[in-house]
Amino acid sequence: MRTSALAAARLVLLRDLQLAFRKRSQLVQPLLFFAIVTMLFPLSISPELSRLREVAPGAIWIGALLASLLALEFLFRDDANDGTLEQYALSGQSLTWLLFAKTAAHWLLTGLPLTVIAPIAALSLGVPIGALPGILASIALGTFSLSLLGAIGAALTLGVKRGGVLLTLLTLPLALPVLIFGARATELAIEGASFAAPLYLLAAIAVLGVTLAPLAAAAAVRISLE
């Protein structure tokens, strides 16, 4: 009996999660990177909390952005090398849908852990506890959009050997709106003001990403398989 689209996506997701837990170093690297980047700010600027609080939104968001980019290279590469993507493309299931499941797994493995440790980094930068809900919400939405946007870049650079740098160059400009609105939401949350407006814009980017990014990624994967 044929597998339904939902069951197939679930299998793709479970498979990626299981694989990631067999290879933990890939999971931990982006997180460590994020922790170190945010720790560098007190060292390089000043340990004074009032000044750190001013740079906190930028520090957190640049750290999250770079950590997400770091993790992107592994999104499709292994599956392209061993022919798994070929099997997905020929499975009779929608490739767009399967790649969306893969991207969701990628977010669960990088974006979600980043969301969990972002408040800790924020507190160490002198951010008041009242700002944490805003930071959590904006990082969660922002990293989700970054995973989706990054999926397009990762799929486009499959044909390039050592495409890591190219991938970063390709994805960074697309990621700028996420950085701008994310940092703005964090800033407003720290000031204690309403951060709803930039959060809505982040949500809009995420919705746009969900609708268009898997389609673009699937088209790019098909081209790379040809």
Added chain:
Amino acid sequence: MDLSLRGERLHLWRGERHVLRGVDLELRQGELLQICGANGSGKTSLLRTLCGLSHPEEGRVLWNGNDVRRDLFGFHTALAYIGHEAPLKADLSAQENLRYWVGIRSRCSSADVDSALDRVGAKDWRDRPVRTLSAGQKRRVTLAGLTLLRASFWLLDEPGTNLDAQGQQLVSQIIAEHLAGGGLVVAAVHQELELRTNVRRLDLASA
């Protein structure tokens, strides 16, 4: 309705190279087509063109008389393609690999997976991570996956590579059973498979 595959005047270019120069082929239910030719003669390109991964510059592929590009999904549910590389994850065991790989296409229980793995002689190492297996053992796991996919049209790229004499026999046996059950097989081969009936041959060098 009888299943059939036809390739009509397939031309494929790879940059400046004219890889396929007007290949014609035809295959009916219960038949095996062996594609022979030297290294670099375009065997793999032909397989990838037939399954729809590569688009030919000219010509078309017909499945049951219809152009496959009209209904690529329908065509793909009927076919199974096994390339050079085994689509297996080094960190998962043979059982886990098959459960995910096959499960994406059709329901299969772990009992199905185990019996398919037993059949290819993988009983003793089916729960070992694939990274610890030899190239021949991986091939065997891939063959077990192939039998589980329930596709009627098989495209095999050198199914016998890395296999011992017993493994080669297993390949012939599995293919013979598939043909007897009304399947179609296109295989790119160096050494011709030993099958008695219903074998067609396409030599790419002379095509």
